[in-house]
Amino acid sequence: MRRVTRDQRATVKVKLNGRLVSGDAEPRMLLSDFIRHSLGATGTHVGCEHGVCGCCTVLLDGVAVRSCLTLAMQADGREISTVESLAANDGALNSLQQAFRNNHALQCGFCTPGILMSFTDFLKRHPHPSEEEVVEVLSGHICRCTGYAGIIAAVLEAAGSQNAKTGETL
Numbered sequence: 458m459r460r461v462t463r464d465q466r467a468t469v470k471v472k473l474n475g476r477l478v479s480g481d482a483e484p485r486m487l488l489s490d491f492i493r494h495s496l497g498a499t500g501t502h503v504g505c506e507h508g509v510c511g512c513c514t515v516l517l518d519g520v521a522v523r524s525c526l527t528l529a530m531q532a533d534g535r536e537i538s539t540v541e542s543l544a545a546n547d548g549a550l551n552s553l554q555q556a557f558r559n560n561h562a563l564q565c566g567f568c569t570p571g572i573l574m575s576f577t578d579f580l581k582r583h584p585h586p587s588e589e590e591v592v593e594v595l596s597g598h599i600c601r602c603t604g605y606a607g608i609i610a611a612v613l614e615a616a617g618s619q620n621a622k623t624g625e626t627l
């Protein structure tokens with residue numbers, strides 16, 4: 458990471474959802490604000506801004522992080538994936554998004570981008586999760602609407618359909 462003084466702005470270059478993009482950031486600028494305001498990817502939501510609600514979760518080099526607890530400059534030269542990366546170019550939902558639709562796993566949808574990104578990372582590393590493991594990951598997110606049952610069902614359904622596609626069995 459480059460050295461800059463407290464008020465100096467610097468250009469931060471990232472690969473956002475497969476595209477090289479850049480924007481100016483002050484040293485204290487949060488990654489969540491950089492993604493939304495400088496790069497215009499407003500699918501990432503901001504709630505508590507102190508790491509509790511999880512709705513700002515994005516993937517940084519493939520790993521789920523709270524973008525409200527990460528500085529924009531920490532992402533310089535790295536790869537960011539946001540909720541906008543999940544659907545196909547023609548708008549077709551991926552299996553996790555489709556499972557959320559099937560199971561009524563969202564209502565207002567404010568928490569949904571962060572939950573989708575957390576489970577995108579989680580299912581990659583844990584393709585055969587137990588319900589308890591799903592609940593544990595979900596404990597890092599706050600949803601005011603759903604009561605969580607639909608989200609748990611959706612994640613388990615997505616895991617099943619992803620495994621069916623790759624020919625794996627549980």
Ligand code: FES
Pocket residue numbers: 502503504505506507508509510511512513514523524525526
């Ligand atoms: S806005 Fe980042 S965890 Fe709530």
Ligand code: FES
Pocket residue numbers: 562563564565566567568569599600601602603
């Ligand atoms: S769907 Fe409304 S906060 Fe989760």
